[in-house]
Amino acid sequence: MKPFQTWLLDRTKNKDSHTLAAYKQAGGYQALETVLKKPMSPADVIQEMKVSELRGRGGAGFPTGMKWSFMPDPAKDPRPRYLAINADESEPGTCKDRVLMEKDPHGLVEGALIACYAIRAQAAYIYVRGEYRKSYDRCQAAIDEARKAGLVGKNILGTDFSCEVHMHKGAGAYICGEETGLMESLEGKRGHPRPKPPFPAMFGLWGQPTTVNNVETIFNVPFIVSRGGAWHAGIGTKASKGNFLCGISGHVNKPGVYELPFGVTAREIVEEVAGGVWKNRKCKAWFPGGSSCSLVKGEDLDVVLDHDALKTKGSSLGTAAMIILDETASIPQVMDVISRFYDHESCGQCSQCREGTQWLSQIFHRIATGQGLPGDVDALDSLAKGMAPGKTICALSDAAAIPTLSAVRLFRAELEECVRLQKDPIPYERVEYAGAH
Amino acid sequence: MALPQKLVQEFDQLVKKYPDRKSGLIPALHRCQEDLGGWISPQIIEDLAAYFGMEPVEVYGVASFYPMFRLRPVGKHFVSVCHNISCELRGATQIMEHVCKKTGAKPYGTSADGKFTVWPVECQGACANAPMIDVDGVYHEDLTNEKVDAILGGLKK
Ligand SMILES: Cc1cc2nc3c(=O)[nH]c(=O)nc-3n(C[C@H](O)[C@H](O)[C@H](O)COP(=O)(O)O)c2cc1C
Ligand code: SF4
Ligand code: FES
Numbered sequence: 001m002k003p004f005q006t007w008l009l010d011r012t013k014n015k016d017s018h019t020l021a022a023y024k025q026a027g028g029y030q031a032l033e034t035v036l037k038k039p040m041s042p043a044d045v046i047q048e049m050k051v052s053e054l055r056g057r058g059g060a061g062f063p064t065g066m067k068w069s070f071m072p073d074p075a076k077d078p079r080p081r082y083l084a085i086n087a088d089e090s091e092p093g094t095c096k097d098r099v100l101m102e103k104d105p106h107g108l109v110e111g112a113l114i115a116c117y118a119i120r121a122q123a124a125y126i127y128v129r130g131e132y133r134k135s136y137d138r139c140q141a142a143i144d145e146a147r148k149a150g151l152v153g154k155n156i157l158g159t160d161f162s163c164e165v166h167m168h169k170g171a172g173a174y175i176c177g178e179e180t181g182l183m184e185s186l187e188g189k190r191g192h193p194r195p196k197p198p199f200p201a202m203f204g205l206w207g208q209p210t211t212v213n214n215v216e217t218i219f220n221v222p223f224i225v226s227r228g229g230a231w232h233a234g235i236g237t238k239a240s241k242g243n244f245l246c247g248i249s250g251h252v253n254k255p256g257v258y259e260l261p262f263g264v265t266a267r268e269i270v271e272e273v274a275g276g277v278w279k280n281r282k283c284k285a286w287f288p289g290g291s292s293c294s295l296v297k298g299e300d301l302d303v304v305l306d307h308d309a310l311k312t313k314g315s316s317l318g319t320a321a322m323i324i325l326d327e328t329a330s331i332p333q334v335m336d337v338i339s340r341f342y343d344h345e346s347c348g349q350c351s352q353c354r355e356g357t358q359w360l361s362q363i364f365h366r367i368a369t370g371q372g373l374p375g376d377v378d379a380l381d382s383l384a385k386g387m388a389p390g391k392t393i394c395a396l397s398d399a400a401a402i403p404t405l406s407a408v409r410l411f412r413a414e415l416e417e418c419v420r421l422q423k424d425p426i427p428y429e430r431v432e433y434a435g436a437h
Numbered sequence: 438m439a440l441p442q443k444l445v446q447e448f449d450q451l452v453k454k455y456p457d458r459k460s461g462l463i464p465a466l467h468r469c470q471e472d473l474g475g476w477i478s479p480q481i482i483e484d485l486a487a488y489f490g491m492e493p494v495e496v497y498g499v500a501s502f503y504p505m506f507r508l509r510p511v512g513k514h515f516v517s518v519c520h521n522i523s524c525e526l527r528g529a530t531q532i533m534e535h536v537c538k539k540t541g542a543k544p545y546g547t548s549a550d551g552k553f554t555v556w557p558v559e560c561q562g563a564c565a566n567a568p569m570i571d572v573d574g575v576y577h578e579d580l581t582n583e584k585v586d587a588i589l590g591g592l593k594k
Contacts, residue, residue: 093560
């Protein structure tokens with residue numbers, strides 16, 4: 001792998017990296033100062049974000065500068081407006097935002113302030129999944145320190161820019177990571193996604209213009225403002241610029257969260273960064289970015305990681321959370337776990353998703369436990385095709401259908417073999433629970 | 438019974454963060470669960486409904502949607518065991534069996550002595566340090582049976 005510059009995780013290695021003192025020592029809050037005192041106009045900041053070609057790190061890869069420019073012109077629409085930072089991080093395999101929040105929370109706060117300035121929001125709400133207590137506490141402590149130092153609240157750094165940053169705790173529902181589910185949840189309701197349109201930029205939190213961005217997206221903002229959009233656009237591939245946090249888990253020797261430039265291959269990550277597949281085994285298959293994207297075969301590890309290249313393998317970058325399965329893994333058993341997850345997390349508003357996730361889970365479970373029926377594999381395929389694409393209020397239905405379709409496409413023979421044998425040749429090792437949830 | 442004064446004061450501050458005070462409901466449910474016995478009792482539902490000016494059924498509708506809120510009494514210690522994919526690939530089943538053996542509780546159940554509730558949970562964002570459990574709100578990662586013994590043994594005393 002070629003040498004590359006890093007920035008996302010650099011400060012996390014410093015002593016007491018979560019404190020204001022350490023953050024300032026490392027040059028923290030200088031980007032905010034540049035923005036406010038140079039001064040840059042909000043439009044200048046948005047322009048710089050567009051030039052940077054940063055794409056959102058929440059899973060969909062939407063260009064951040066463009067998203068910010070959808071916020072209405074305050075001269076024509078003077079309503080209050082908000083930034084919601086998505087720290088719900090619940091996509092299976094994904095564990096990157098937590099590292100930033102626990103070890104470098106001021107980076108997120110500074111990014112939030114600059115983003116609010118650019119979209120002219122009066123407040124940012126950081127929606128953290130309830131289980132992330134340490135992330136919540138670290139971010140809250142950072143906000144408190146920043147407020148004391150005149151960096152959060154009224155007249156920041158003595159300018160006429162005022163902005164609040166608030167922490168908000170979720171309570172363990174994956175669907176609250178979907179941006180409109182998040183907004184409903186932040187309003188104190190069940191996390192039922194809203195039909196779109198209207199889009200959040202017009203009708204978001206409490207009905208007001210709102211931008212929703214992922215933690216890692218916002219974390220990149222101060223770097224882009226300080227070093228310039230062109231600097232960022234100079235790193236990576238045509239489709240994807242900059243560095244990304246890659247969480248790699250499953251059957252590798254050194255699972256972890258690593259900072260890498262777009263353009264590295266999956267093989268480089270598995271072999272050079274994560275120490276190779278464990279137990280000297282081969283990779284049978286892998287998820288490039290969480291369980292909601294298509295499986296890719298082990299022989300296709302030479303693909304480059306970015307938003308375009310993975311499409312040539314029928315998959316997508318998702319959250320860049322690679323899950324590696326070695327040659328002993330059973331696809332029916334892996335899909336049993338994954339389909340159970342979507343069944344558990346479906347909010348139930350759309351029949352395709354509510355019924356579909358339940359059926360997928362039941363069918364994968366019976367195949368994996370040796371009770372598959374003839375025609376089950378075809379049923380999985382036709383059910384998944386009835387659930388997606390774009391047939392439901394939100395993309396959770398797609399997220400359940402996509403890995404299913406890939407399992408049937410790539411591993412039909414294995415699934416059918418389990419049905420024929422009435423057992424999985426690979427022993428089924430999980431605990432069966434009576435009276436689940 | 439009404440909410441303790443301490444919590445009321447806290448909630449009065451909490452709701453100021455939001456343009457609509459109802460946004461404080463989920464954080465308030467968390468605080469009640471933490472301070473008032475580890476679960477959301479019907480009494481808490483009624484008290485929060487009164488505080489937020491809602492119907493109890495609305496509060497119940499919210500509380501029951503979120504997996505972190507427990508609507509039945511639980512043991513003294515709450516052990517969440519991740520059974521999602523990255524943990525399963527690295528031995529979550531074995532950890533689950535071991536936790537159950539050690540605590541005497543079954544998955545989704547409480548031990549006869551009331552000390553432990555064991556709850557299978559979906560991905561907790563600790564996938565690169567799998568397998569993991571969460572005991573009373575604290576993550577324990579990169580687990581082995583021996584580590585589980587030390588963690589649970591440390592609690593019992
Ligand atoms: C079911 C579902 C779950 C999601 N969960 C998350 C999540 O946990 N964190 C996140 O940042 N985005 C999540 N997203 C994506 C968000 O809807 C949204 O696209 C993202 O937060 C936008 O931020 P970005 O533009 O900075 O990527 C999820 C989407 C869906 C459909
Ligand atoms: S697709 Fe599923 S999770 Fe999304 S709104 Fe419909 S039922 Fe709810
Ligand atoms: S799969 Fe267990 S923490 Fe993510």
